[in-house]
Amino acid sequence: DSGVTQTPKHLITATGQRVTLRCSPRSGDLSVYWYQQSLDQGLQFLIQYYNGEERAKGNILERFSAQQFPDLHSELNLSSLELGDSALYFCASSPGPLWNEQFFGPGTRLTVL
Amino acid sequence: AQKITQTQPGMFVQEKEAVTLDCTYDTSDPSYGLFWYKQPSSGEMIFLIYQGSYDQQNATEGRYSLNFQKARKSANLVISASQLGDSAMYFCAMTLKNTGFQKLVFGTGTRLLVSP
Numbered sequence: 001d002s003g004v005t006q007t008p009k010h011l012i013t014a015t016g017q018r019v020t021l022r023c024s025p026r027s028g029d030l031s032v033y034w035y036q037q038s039l040d041q042g043l044q045f046l047i048q049y050y051n052g053e054e055r056a057k058g059n060i061l062e063r064f065s066a067q068q069f070p071d072l073h074s075e076l077n078l079s080s081l082e083l084g085d086s087a088l089y090f091c092a093s094s095p096g097p098l099w100n101e102q103f104f105g106p107g108t109r110l111t112v113l
Numbered sequence: 114a115q116k117i118t119q120t121q122p123g124m125f126v127q128e129k130e131a132v133t134l135d136c137t138y139d140t141s142d143p144s145y146g147l148f149w150y151k152q153p154s155s156g157e158m159i160f161l162i163y164q165g166s167y168d169q170q171n172a173t174e175g176r177y178s179l180n181f182q183k184a185r186k187s188a189n190l191v192i193s194a195s196q197l198g199d200s201a202m203y204f205c206a207m208t209l210k211n212t213g214f215q216k217l218v219f220g221t222g223t224r225l226l227v228s229p
Contacts, residue, residue, distance in 0.1 A: 002157075033216070043204065043219035056216055088156060094215065100146055100165070100208075102217060104158035 003027065004093050004105035012111045018079040021108045025072055025093030031055070032074040033094075033102060034066055038087035049074055050096070078110070086112045115140045117205050119220035126195045127228055133180070134190040134223045136205030144210040147188040148217065149179065152202040161203075164188060166210075195227045 003026035013019055025032050034046040045058035049068035060066075063081075068074040078085060088109050092102040116139040126132040138147065149161040164172045164179045172179040180189040192199055202224050206217040 031215075035217070042221050043206075043217075045216040045218065048216060058216055090158060092158075092217075100163050100215075101148075101160055102215070103160065104150075106155075106157045109156070 002103040002105065004029075004091060004103050006089075006091050006105035006108050008108060009106065010109050010111075012113065013081060014113055015081055015083060017081050017112075018077065019081065019110065021076040021078070021089050021091075021110070023074045023076070023091030023093075023105060025074070025091075026103055029093035029095050029103070030072065031094045031096055032068055032072070033092040034060075034074070034076050035090040035092065036087045037090065037107075038084075040084075041087075043090075046076070081112045083112050086110055115142070115145070115207050115209055115218050117207050117218055117220035119205055119223050121223045122221075123224045123226065125226050125228065126192075128197060129194055131191060131193045132195055132225065134192070134203050134205075134225065136188045136190065136220060138186050138188060138205075138207050140207065140209060142209045146208045146210060146215075147179070147181070148206040148208070149177070149188075149190045150204045150206060150219075151199075152204065152222070154201070158204075162190065192225075197227050197229065200225060200227045 005024045030051045046060040048056040066076045088107045091105045145166045147164045151159045178191045202222045205220040208215045
């Protein structure tokens, strides 16, 4: 158990809908990362937050957005969902923005029908 | 730009034998970190081992060791005395330290199957 929690574990929704994925980092970790793992794209970095502020952006679609709240939990919002958004979404955390190890949560499996 | 290449889609090994999973990387940045993660069928990503580009010695963590050959830009994972529980996907990943953030760039992974 990495100490990173993600909810929900599974999510099934329809095209065009909007969902919110939630992540609670390990106690004391200030940095949160979101990754998407899909069959065709592999594991891709989406976005990083550090202490409430966006730190880095990767291949994140405009339909997707994220934020980190004062209590350091983070949410990833996915809107206008398409079939291709079906994937495993991971949250990871680390103590700081340049920490070596990132601790991954169990992931949220999103299925878009 | 940074790139990780894992050329072995699948590997088979017998229990108690050693296995090497290949990873090559490409970056022009002199300061970087290399990682290996394990992903069992349950889906979680488990950190195994880390090697910094300036580390003089190869990293080791229990049965895992990282064979770091900087000139060849390779960072192979060696698992000694394989166990059935080692059957999983293994991902090599990289970060660049000078960019001010630590996004992980992953390879495509190698599926390891350990047989009795």
